[in-house]
Amino acid sequence: MDKRQITLKDIAKELKLSPSTVSRALRNHPAISKETKELVRDYAVKHKYKPNTLALQLRTNRNNTIGVIVPEIVHYFFSTVIAGIQDEAEKENYNLIICQSNENYGREVKSVETLLDARVRGILASQSKSTEEFSHFQDIIDNGTHLVFFDRICTGINTDKVVIDDYAGAYNAVDYLIRSGCTRIAFLGSNPHLPIANNRRMGYEDALRNHNISVDKALIQVCDTIELAREIVPVMLKIAPAPDAFFCINDEVASYCLQICKSAGYKIPQDISVCGFTNSYITEMTDPTLTSVDQHGFEMGKAAARLLINRIKGIEKKTGIVSKVIKTKLVVRNSTRN
Amino acid sequence: MDKRQITLKDIAKELKLSPSTVSRALRNHPAISKETKELVRDYAVKHKYKPNTLALQLRTNRNNTIGVIVPEIVHYFFSTVIAGIQDEAEKENYNLIICQSNENYGREVKSVETLLDARVRGILASQSKSTEEFSHFQDIIDNGTHLVFFDRICTGINTDKVVIDDYAGAYNAVDYLIRSGCTRIAFLGSNPHLPIANNRRMGYEDALRNHNISVDKALIQVCDTIELAREIVPVMLKIAPAPDAFFCINDEVASYCLQICKSAGYKIPQDISVCGFTNSYITEMTDPTLTSVDQHGFEMGKAAARLLINRIKGIEKKTGIVSKVIKTKLVVRNSTRN
Numbered sequence: 234m235d236k237r238q239i240t241l242k243d244i245a246k247e248l249k250l251s252p253s254t255v256s257r258a259l260r261n262h263p264a265i266s267k268e269t270k271e272l273v274r275d276y277a278v279k280h281k282y283k284p285n286t287l288a289l290q291l292r293t294n295r296n297n298t299i300g301v302i303v304p305e306i307v308h309y310f311f312s313t314v315i316a317g318i319q320d321e322a323e324k325e326n327y328n329l330i331i332c333q334s335n336e337n338y339g340r341e342v343k344s345v346e347t348l349l350d351a352r353v354r355g356i357l358a359s360q361s362k363s364t365e366e367f368s369h370f371q372d373i374i375d376n377g378t379h380l381v382f383f384d385r386i387c388t389g390i391n392t393d394k395v396v397i398d399d400y401a402g403a404y405n406a407v408d409y410l411i412r413s414g415c416t417r418i419a420f421l422g423s424n425p426h427l428p429i430a431n432n433r434r435m436g437y438e439d440a441l442r443n444h445n446i447s448v449d450k451a452l453i454q455v456c457d458t459i460e461l462a463r464e465i466v467p468v469m470l471k472i473a474p475a476p477d478a479f480f481c482i483n484d485e486v487a488s489y490c491l492q493i494c495k496s497a498g499y500k501i502p503q504d505i506s507v508c509g510f511t512n513s514y515i516t517e518m519t520d521p522t523l524t525s526v527d528q529h530g531f532e533m534g535k536a537a538a539r540l541l542i543n544r545i546k547g548i549e550k551k552t553g554i555v556s557k558v559i560k561t562k563l564v565v566r567n568s569t570r571n
Numbered sequence: 572m573d574k575r576q577i578t579l580k581d582i583a584k585e586l587k588l589s590p591s592t593v594s595r596a597l598r599n600h601p602a603i604s605k606e607t608k609e610l611v612r613d614y615a616v617k618h619k620y621k622p623n624t625l626a627l628q629l630r631t632n633r634n635n636t637i638g639v640i641v642p643e644i645v646h647y648f649f650s651t652v653i654a655g656i657q658d659e660a661e662k663e664n665y666n667l668i669i670c671q672s673n674e675n676y677g678r679e680v681k682s683v684e685t686l687l688d689a690r691v692r693g694i695l696a697s698q699s700k701s702t703e704e705f706s707h708f709q710d711i712i713d714n715g716t717h718l719v720f721f722d723r724i725c726t727g728i729n730t731d732k733v734v735i736d737d738y739a740g741a742y743n744a745v746d747y748l749i750r751s752g753c754t755r756i757a758f759l760g761s762n763p764h765l766p767i768a769n770n771r772r773m774g775y776e777d778a779l780r781n782h783n784i785s786v787d788k789a790l791i792q793v794c795d796t797i798e799l800a801r802e803i804v805p806v807m808l809k810i811a812p813a814p815d816a817f818f819c820i821n822d823e824v825a826s827y828c829l830q831i832c833k834s835a836g837y838k839i840p841q842d843i844s845v846c847g848f849t850n851s852y853i854t855e856m857t858d859p860t861l862t863s864v865d866q867h868g869f870e871m872g873k874a875a876a877r878l879l880i881n882r883i884k885g886i887e888k889k890t891g892i893v894s895k896v897i898k899t900k901l902v903v904r905n906s907t908r909n
Binding site for chain 2: 298300305306307309312313315316319323328329330331332333335340343344346347348350351352459485488489492495514515517518519520
């Protein structure tokens with residue numbers, strides 16, 4: 234050990250704080266006051282404290298562990314991504330621990346803390362819908378831990394990412410719906426501050442415009458859960474003229490949408506086409522089976538884990554951001570016209 | 572620190588091994604030879620080594636973390652259980668980290684190691700289908716970490732558990748099918764060495780016998796994934812006389828079974844009734860909607876987390892095993908006759 238390097242304990246002793254408070258202050262924990270944070274940070278900067286020295290010491294003789302933060306593990310897409318991450322991580326003998334934010338900012342902040350406490354080597358994260366403040370992600374990087382975003386990237390943070398071509402995926406699906414004769418296409422989307430939701434909406438709108446169909450705002454709704462689908466789809470069916478297609482942000486919403494349209498007396502796909510996004514196993518459970526955009530979650534998980542491991546091992550040497558795009562594919566089944 | 576207590580490093584130094592080897596030997600890791608294990612254990616016993624001293628030291632100033640091991644997080648049931656665990660854990664300010672075994676024994680062993688390495692305070696586990704050797708679970712207890720099983724309990728280990736009344740759940744569902752006029756009821760089950768699968772099968776058989784219907788082994792199959800359903804259901808439809816009902820181990824299998832029966836020209840429920848197990852959101856996606864046994868996964872997760880936290884905090888003082896049973900409920904929808 235290098236005696237010249239100060240430790241977290243040294244700072245704590247000098248400032249008459251507990252090591253835990255110092256650690257939290259350095260990680261910008263919300264429970265620590267602004268004054269204490271400034272005090273600790275100033276001291277740390279002045280004495281050239283390297284935040285990951287302790288972690289590196291503890292890390293000796295330890296298994297290599299990667300942390301994953303997902304919004305919801307119940308989602309087929311995220312569990313497929315996790316399967317891909319695990320597949321790639323195992324090849325290199327990395328273990329996986331997973332935290333779910335439940336689409337909740339507070340839980341996401343806690344998850345970061347838990348994973349840093351567990352001294353993971355790197356973190357793969359997909360942000361929650363409710364996250365609008367990003368310093369907890371910056372803390373990961375400041376802590377000397379590698380961070381790669383997947384799918385729901387955080388635009389405020391400068392780090393590696395793996396995304397799908399949401400724009401092209403949406404464009405191609407809507408283009409297909411228009412070519413099959415639909416003109417009143419509703420978009421059941423998600424919170425527009427999420428890049429994936431915004432990119433899909435742009436793909437949707439551009440496909441309409443390129444076919445000289447004007448964008449009708451009444452046909453665009455935030456509707457990304459089955460609970461919202463139960464509320465919103467019946468209301469949209471009453472718009473005049475009614476939609477002749479629904480392009481949905483995920484397969485769960487699409488399958489509930491399909492059921493609601495059928496219950497209201499519409500024939501699928503003769504009266505209304507329904508298209509999902511994910512291409513999960515649900516697509517074979519609905520009647521008729523569901524057309525959907527395949528997100529290739531497994532490949533995304535593999536690519537994200539590969540990138541993270543290459544960063545950990547120093548194989549990926551690029552100093553700037555590495556950004557990978559996974560291509561989507563429209564899988565046509567029986568819920569859309571030919 | 573108590574100077575009289577020997578540490579893992581002392582043992583390592585004395586025996587000329589790495590601390591990691593000593594740690595693994597004490598945890599009965601498969602990579603360590605029998606000879607080394609005996610050497611380390613004998614020395615540890617002789618010198619009254621307490622295996623969790625180091626962990627306890629490291630644990631100071633640390634967040635309280637609970638580890639969860641599930642077979643597959645993609646399963647609606649397990650993700651519902653996790654939601655319940657998280658709900659209860661948050662109330663007490665415990666954080667959650669999750670590992671999935673992917674129904675694989677080796678991954679389950681690794682998950683135990685990863686969670687112990689991450690120094691969790693307790694572990695909630697549901698065992699994988701392929702696990703037939705249990706020493707990794709015993710290691711958790713030997714390590715001084717609390718362990719509670721949920722749903723898929725491990726009969727070889729003496730520890731707290733939370734289960735559902737699988738027998739009664741299956742009995743009531745099959746009893747309902749018989750009362751609605753079905754007599755050729757197929758059981759799509761799971762590996763019989765899993766207590767949940769065995770208990771449900773006994774419930775199924777007893778319901779038949781109590782109605783004087785003989786058990787036909789041709790109607791009982793291990794079929795617990797959608798891949799197996801695709802293979803096995805078409806074969807079972809060719810049995811003469813054909814089944815007039817399918818009682819399935821989970822909703823995924825039930826929903827695929829329903830689709831396959833419809834594709835083969837059978838009317839649901841007039842010709843064939845289909846009943847699932849879980850009562851997940853899928854039950855509203857199928858056409859007709861799916862009758863299913865509600866497992867109350869959220870309540871199970873809450874009960875398991877509560878029990879674990881009470882053990883950690885010393886509130887639950889019972890020296891023997893605490894065993895909790897969550898009651899199931901049959902939810903009748905349109906895939907079964909009245």
